[in-house]
Amino acid sequence: MIGQTVRLSFRAIWSQKVRTVLTMLGVIIGVAAVIALVALGNGSARSITSRIQSLGSNLIVANVGYNPFAAGAASSTTSAPPSPPPPLTQSQVSALASTKGISAAAPVMSGTATLGVGSSTLSSSLDGTNGSYSSILGYHLADGRFLSPLDVQAANPVIVLGSGDAASLFGNENPVGDIVTVNGMPFHVIGVLASKASSAGENPNDFAVIPWTTYNQVFGSTGITSVDLSAANHANVTKDVGRLEDKLLGWLGSTQDYTVTAQSQILSTLSSVNRTTTLLLGGVASISLIVGGIGIMNIMLVSVTERTREIGIRKAVGASTRDVLAQFLVESLVLAGVGGLIGVAAGVAFSHVIANALKASAAVSLPMTALAFGFALAVGLVFGLWPATRAALMRPAAALRVD
Amino acid sequence: MAAIAILDKVSKRYPMAGQEVPALREISFTVQSGEFVSIMGPSGSGKTTLMHILGCLDVPSSGSYVLNGIEVSALSEMRLTDVRRKQIGFVFQNFNLISTLNAVENVALPLVYQRLSQAEQHERAAAALEHVGLKERMKYRPNQLSGGQQQRVAIARAMVTQAPIILADEPTGNLDSQTGHEVLELFAKLSRDGHTIVMITHDHEVATWGQRTIEIKDGRIVADREVVAQ
Numbered sequence: 107m108i109g110q111t112v113r114l115s116f117r118a119i120w121s122q123k124v125r126t127v128l129t130m131l132g133v134i135i136g137v138a139a140v141i142a143l144v145a146l147g148n149g150s151a152r153s154i155t156s157r158i159q160s161l162g163s164n165l166i167v168a169n170v171g172y173n174p175f176a177a178g179a180a181s182s183t184t185s186a187p188p189s190p191p192p193p194l195t196q197s198q199v200s201a202l203a204s205t206k207g208i209s210a211a212a213p214v215m216s217g218t219a220t221l222g223v224g225s226s227t228l229s230s231s232l233d234g235t236n237g238s239y240s241s242i243l244g245y246h247l248a249d250g251r252f253l254s255p256l257d258v259q260a261a262n263p264v265i266v267l268g269s270g271d272a273a274s275l276f277g278n279e280n281p282v283g284d285i286v287t288v289n290g291m292p293f294h295v296i297g298v299l300a301s302k303a304s305s306a307g308e309n310p311n312d313f314a315v316i317p318w319t320t321y322n323q324v325f326g327s328t329g330i331t332s333v334d335l336s337a338a339n340h341a342n343v344t345k346d347v348g349r350l351e352d353k354l355l356g357w358l359g360s361t362q363d364y365t366v367t368a369q370s371q372i373l374s375t376l377s378s379v380n381r382t383t384t385l386l387l388g389g390v391a392s393i394s395l396i397v398g399g400i401g402i403m404n405i406m407l408v409s410v411t412e413r414t415r416e417i418g419i420r421k422a423v424g425a426s427t428r429d430v431l432a433q434f435l436v437e438s439l440v441l442a443g444v445g446g447l448i449g450v451a452a453g454v455a456f457s458h459v460i461a462n463a464l465k466a467s468a469a470v471s472l473p474m475t476a477l478a479f480g481f482a483l484a485v486g487l488v489f490g491l492w493p494a495t496r497a498a499l500m501r502p503a504a505a506l507r508v509d
Numbered sequence: 510m511a512a513i514a515i516l517d518k519v520s521k522r523y524p525m526a527g528q529e530v531p532a533l534r535e536i537s538f539t540v541q542s543g544e545f546v547s548i549m550g551p552s553g554s555g556k557t558t559l560m561h562i563l564g565c566l567d568v569p570s571s572g573s574y575v576l577n578g579i580e581v582s583a584l585s586e587m588r589l590t591d592v593r594r595k596q597i598g599f600v601f602q603n604f605n606l607i608s609t610l611n612a613v614e615n616v617a618l619p620l621v622y623q624r625l626s627q628a629e630q631h632e633r634a635a636a637a638l639e640h641v642g643l644k645e646r647m648k649y650r651p652n653q654l655s656g657g658q659q660q661r662v663a664i665a666r667a668m669v670t671q672a673p674i675i676l677a678d679e680p681t682g683n684l685d686s687q688t689g690h691e692v693l694e695l696f697a698k699l700s701r702d703g704h705t706i707v708m709i710t711h712d713h714e715v716a717t718w719g720q721r722t723i724e725i726k727d728g729r730i731v732a733d734r735e736v737v738a739q
């Protein structure tokens with residue numbers, strides 16, 4: 107019986123092609139919008155997350171420098187900006203590294219330098235650091251070795267190339283053992299890093315690394331103002347950050363002179379902001395789905411009126427109130443369901459097209475797709491209820507007198 | 510012979526502009542099983558109203574109506590549906606086929622609501638169509654059939670459930686005399702096969718096809734007589 111009802115409702119709906127397509131359009135657009143917008147929201151959340159995670163999920167960054175946004179900074183409005191705090195010493199970096207819960211620390215000095223091989227040159231990011239850098243930031247070696255304690259101690263002119271820089275300067279040749287000039291000074295290439303997957307935005311492979319002591323010599327002493335640290339266990343980062351802050355406060359004497367930030371804290375903030383945005387987008391799109399439902403209700407009401415006589419005939423030959431109710435409910439469910447299916451296909455296609463156009467990634471989630479389709483069916487059911495009830499409650503004698 | 514339909518002082522009043530307009534006034538008659546009764550009367554005399562009550566599409570305002578042993582004048586809509594489903598076959602003046610269904614599906618419609626299997630629906634609908642001489646037109650839509658053919662499909666639909674009583678409201682009203690004649694032949698055949706038939710008409714000629722004629726005027730019975738065989 108129900109199979110026959112569904113089959114016949116397809117036929118009834120298909121007998122009014124233009125009207126059916128126009129009615130479904132509301133649901134199609136609604137479902138497609140929900141899926142596409144949520145997919146794009148999820149996609150951007152995922153790419154931000156992976157970008158931050160690629161830096162190392164246990165990463166903590168300590169910066170020394172005047173921070174006007176730190177707690178208690180607002181009171182000093184009249185006084186001139188205070189003199190910058192002194193940079194950290196090497197022994198202070200070692201002290202940070204031996205903090206409870208911290209497994210490694212690397213001073214990081216960042217700048218841009220011109221790298222040269224023979225006549226070809228390349229403008230590249232250059233970091234001055236120590237041997238812990240690669241493990242803290244999650245880089246692996248493709249060839250050669252990384253910076254050793256001796257390189258740092260002796261300020262050796264040695265350089266480790268990111269895979270991007272290695273490819274730009276040497277093509278397919280192995281650069282290990284060759285000479286690269288940094289702002290004109292010759293450096294020994296001791297290692298090449300393996301490629302890290304590039305997520306949206308910056309390429310994490312276009313850079314080079316030298317000992318921070320050597321960096322001080324090449325660029326003039328700027329001192330250590332930034333230290334990357336690695337937490338032994340990312341579950342405890344909040345406590346680790348507190349312990350690092352205690353040490354820095356002891357050395358510098360003011361909470362405005364340093365910041366300590368855990369990558370995972372940024373991550374959780376960003377992902378919660380993103381989740382809210384995604385929900386909001388999905389909510390806005392759902393409204394269009396409800397509008398689609400009103401379209402279904404409108405057309406079903408028209409259909410019930412037009413088919414008053416048919417309802418009278420069906421009742422005369424034995425259709426019960428429930429039979430008629432079921433018939434019209436199935437019709438609106440079929441309208442919403444078919445519209446929903448097309449909407450799912452359109453939404454998936456759409457999110458890929460937009461993702462390609464915006465060079466963003468789209469993450470179509472199966473639960474979200476099922477939810478959008480289920481919502482379309484629910485809309486069909488809810489908005490079909492009134493027209494179907496109207497049809498079901500028609501008095502057969504009166505319905506048969508209508509022409 | 511057993512009585513299949515007994516009407517006793519059946520009245521029907523329609524509410525109109527705050528008043529009640531009487532359409533039927535104290536109609537009483539009995540239809541015996543196997544009888545072919547014609548109900549005659551001028552336009553507006555209450556024929557369609559009477560058929561709707563006979564067919565349990567509507568209930569009387571007062572009076573009693575016993576159909577096949579069931580007092581139906583006070584039944585709920587749910588019980589009336591059940592009575593219609595089992596007891597009555599309808600034929601209408603304007604055929605009243607469903608345009609999106611083909612001939613065999615239209616005939617099978619009452620069987621759908623009797624929850625028969627699709628195979629049985631098809632088998633019985635095809636047999637009924639064969640009975641009215643439309644075996645070759647099973648897959649035709651109503652708009653691909655002539656008026657006479659459509660009415661024969663409607664008759665097949667009325668008889669497919671083997672209902673004890675067939676009600677026809679002006680079955681020849683929209684047909685020319687030739688096709689009207691064919692349709693009446695079909696009713697005569699159904700009558701010979703033992704079906705009980707109540708046929709409404711305003712045409713004297715058509716009324717003589719029945720065995721008995723009831724004449725109504727202004728909602729009242731003015732004559733009730735046996736047709737003299739010619």
Ligand SMILES: Nc1ncnc2c1ncn2[C@@H]1O[C@H](COP(=O)(O)OP(=O)(O)OP(=O)(O)O)[C@@H](O)[C@H]1O
Pocket residue numbers: 523524525530531532550551552553554555556557558559711
């Ligand atoms: N729903 C209604 N509301 C009010 N009055 C009605 C309604 N239906 C029928 N009537 C009135 O009841 C009376 C009988 O109508 P009915 O349709 O039964 O006549 P009829 O004999 O079938 O006429 P016809 O030969 O033209 O079909 C008419 O006066 C009509 O106006």
Ligand SMILES: [Mg+2]
Pocket residue numbers: 556557558
């Ligand atoms: Mg009438």
